[in-house]
Amino acid sequence: MSKQNVDTVCDTVKQSEGIKQKSESADGSIAETLRRRGVSRRDFLKFCSAMTAAMALPASFAPRVAQALEESKKPTLVWLEMQSCTGDSEALLRSANPTVAELILDILSVDYHETIMAAAGHQAEEALDKTIAAFKGKYICVVEGSIAMKDGGIYGSTGGKSHVDRARQVCGGALATIAVGTCASYGGIAAALPNPTGAVGVQEAVPGVTVINLPGCPVNADNLTATIVHYLVFGKIPALDSKGRPLFAYGKRIHDNCERRPHFDAGQYVEKWGDEGHRKGFCLYKMGCKGPATFHNCPTQRYNEKTSWPVAAGHPCAGCSEPQFWDAMGPMYKRLTNVPGFGIEQSADKIGLGMAVGVGAAFAAHGLVSSLRKDKDPAEETKEV
Amino acid sequence: MSEPLVFKRYYVWELPVRICHWVNALSILILSITGFLIGKPVIAGVSPESYLMGWVRFVHFIAGYALLISVVTRLLWSLRDHCFSGWREYFPFLTREGWREIGMMLKFYFFIDRKTPDAVGHNPLAVTAYVGLFMIFMGMFASGFALYAEHAPSGVMHTVMKPVYILLSTQGLHLYHHIGMWLIICFVINHIYSVWLLDVKEKGGEITSIFSGYKYTTKVHVFSEGKECDENGCYIKVKK
Structure with a gap:
């Protein structure tokens, strides 16, 4: 226009x-x-x-x-x-x-x-x-x-x-x-x-x-x-x-231009605030970094006279420049969003594991009942048909 | 028992079907393990040169492509007019007869009636689950490849995946990709249990059939339209 x-x-x-x-x-x-x-x-x-x-x-x-x-x-x-x-x-x-x-x-x-x-x-x-x-x-x-x-x-x-x-x-x-x-x-x-x-x-x-x-x-x-x-x-x-x-x-993901990316690829992560990895500048992925979901030039452009940006300062990316920040980017210190409708602290993996255990238990119970039954005699099949 | 049992040998799963099945199984196993490690890396690289996560992700992507190719191949294979692996087999819920047989299977699972439908290939309830599984696969491909393409936002794949990005944010894609994995794991539990039940307890010969391709059964596969299958899965018209 x-x-x-x-x-x-x-x-x-x-x-x-x-x-x-x-x-x-x-x-x-x-x-x-x-x-x-x-x-x-x-x-x-x-x-x-x-x-x-x-x-x-x-x-x-x-x-x-x-x-x-x-x-x-x-x-x-x-x-x-x-x-x-x-x-x-x-x-x-x-x-x-x-x-x-x-x-x-x-x-x-x-x-x-x-x-x-x-x-x-x-x-x-x-x-x-x-x-x-x-x-x-x-x-x-x-x-x-x-x-x-x-x-x-x-x-x-x-x-x-x-x-x-x-x-x-x-x-x-x-x-x-x-x-x-x-x-x-x-x-x-x-x-x-x-x-x-x-x-x-x-x-x-x-x-x-x-x-x-x-x-x-x-x-x-x-x-x-x-x-x-x-x-x-x-x-x-x-x-x-x-x-x-x-x-x-905004043409590139923070994750792809991140100065800590080699640590991500190497499998070196900060596990706890102030731990050995945190002091050594390891990847903040496990601390909830939203860099993999955020498009911004922070790693190259930086803030305040190119002094620093959150990840350089040791804090995970909060994903502030994406649509639906804040809702879609929470929780700030967890990688994955919570599952809507399941209350606070219910991650997809917890629910998924619960589901898998539930299904496993249901079939185990079914199996228990089934194993108590006599095996089917193929001859019965012909009688029914 | 006056007359001897007549077992007929059916070639239910042709080689491509079996290959697809096992590629699916293997890639689901690999994808779940590597996917879990990507989501929650419990591994730790000793030095910055180890490229551990890099390899885990690489294997995940390769397995993802393998699953995609396998599923697409299987879909194409189902276009053949075949009564055990053809597409017609997959929509029992569209016919009254199909629903009757699904009902039969449900009664069987709830210990109400031990009779199972006269299906030599898939049983109608299992097939319905496979349709669901294929839907989950589609969701996993869409979310997985959309996430994968984000490394190159100007690339072809990113352009192709545009509708996915409109539908969900990147974090949303991660979330549903995780949930999809758990749904598939639930399916696998169900699947393995059911083949045990139907093979070991019901003597349906399910387990060997996915290795050999053959099933020996006294059943006769009848289609609602009055069609029957020969030993190789070709349709035969049956006079009513």
């Missing part, structure tokens, strides 16, 4: 000059803005290389990324806060590439973000209304948090408007919508049973619009930046998988 729209992203921002400018350098290209802000050419190229890597492109693409960023202008971006813990905003604010100020104020022109904007109350809502009117079909909408759908959406509202209405209005007029975090993508924690607010992801709440899902708890800020850079470089949204996630970040 928005492919054509996306192609015009660069022109859009050029046209938008003069409509609504607040920063002194907003009319410059991204590279120029960064230069003015004191970001060296070297740091800019480092950023381009990092983004190229994040998009899973070969290093030879880095100059092209740099060129595109030098030429393109800042896209207008609005950030909607729905039913969330603001963890994704936190992740973005603490992102390293580039540093907070550059990313928020210069690379992106964030016109509306409830958490970090100075304006408050009606002023803030007014700013949003102005932005979406002035840049209709040209701005990028980022949604954080799930959308409460139950009872007409009364369980989530901002400025007197329900989240679902706001999402329809803002996402509907956007060039594209990026759902950041698992809640915005699939409902997340808020959608866990019994889901009292009827929480769903953006795509489900606003079916008609183009949504790029960037699940994760929180979203990896590098993946968000890379998605936006992908727009700027190629003029289109990245290739998505069947769950609406960019393939560059």
Whole structure:
């Protein structure tokens, strides 16, 4: 739907000059803005290389990324806060590439973000209304948090408007919508049973619009930046998988790229917290790791300036970036989901073993009775026939 | 006992049927053992080079392919018009006569009546269980190969398996794959007990037949449509 729209992203921002400018350098290209802000050419190229890597492109693409960023202008971006813990905003604010100020104020022109904007109350809502009117079909909408759908959406509202209405209005007029975090993508924690607010992801709440899902708890800020850079470089949204996630970040299972994978294949597992294997960095499979069921680039991209990620820190993957997290991924420290309807702590294997023992016992009893009977005389058969 | 018993020799299980049976049995055994080890690795590799789990998984995948090929072969073999192994044999629950015979078998199992149906090949209750087993197999193939294909999300198998991923999450697939194993184990217990019962206690010759292919019986296999089987399992029309 928005492919054509996306192609015009660069022109859009050029046209938008003069409509609504607040920063002194907003009319410059991204590279120029960064230069003015004191970001060296070297740091800019480092950023381009990092983004190229994040998009899973070969290093030879880095100059092209740099060129595109030098030429393109800042896209207008609005950030909607729905039913969330603001963890994704936190992740973005603490992102390293580039540093907070550059990313928020210069690379992106964030016109509306409830958490970090100075304006408050009606002023803030007014700013949003102005932005979406002035840049209709040209701005990028980022949604954080799930959308409460139950009872007409009364369980989530901002400025007197329900989240679902706001999402329809803002996402509907956007060039594209990026759902950041698992809640915005699939409902997340808020959608866990019994889901009292009827929480769903953006795509489900606003079916008609183009949504790029960037699940994760929180979203990896590098993946968000890379998605936006992908727009700027190629003029289109990245290739998505069947769950609406960019393939560059969600194309491989954690299990298949895991740094502890050799220990899995070798049969070396952590059996208990703090045991010999845990200290040696063995595989966390038996501690309930959901890496084999989770598609994300955590092992390569990592979090917080590529410092670490759960498995590197010795904790099993919780499967936070998959649909139906939390329900489908529990219990956190067991490999296998519990069997629904059998109460807590009833694993499939316990029930299966019980079943097998039951069947065995039934047939053993039958066998006992049968063995007490006389063997059949084949002659009887002919009599009966 | 005035007249001597007349035993007829039937060639009930042709060679491909027997091969499929034993490949199934062997692969179920291997798949269950390796599958259990994959789900709950009680093994421990001594060094990172041991590749123990790697081999267990490899054997599991090979056995999975073996079972798939065997089951598909058996399905194709059942397309032949054969009264012991043909597809017609597998749907007794679609006919009134079939239900009568299933009832007979149930009465037999509940010690109500010792008479068993005049079936030379499968008995109708067993055949119904095999249909159930084939359904479980299909579920196991779908979940197993869907899980297997996840290592290459852009691969052909992953694309083919797309409907499975829409139906169930990966964790759900793991869960139902485990449950499927236990259902098959329950079937195996039932199966082994029943052949013991019907062979040793009822003198039906079930156990030797799956090795030799032959059954010696005084029974005459009659089909509801008035068809009968000759010694090689071909249909003969019987005048009513």
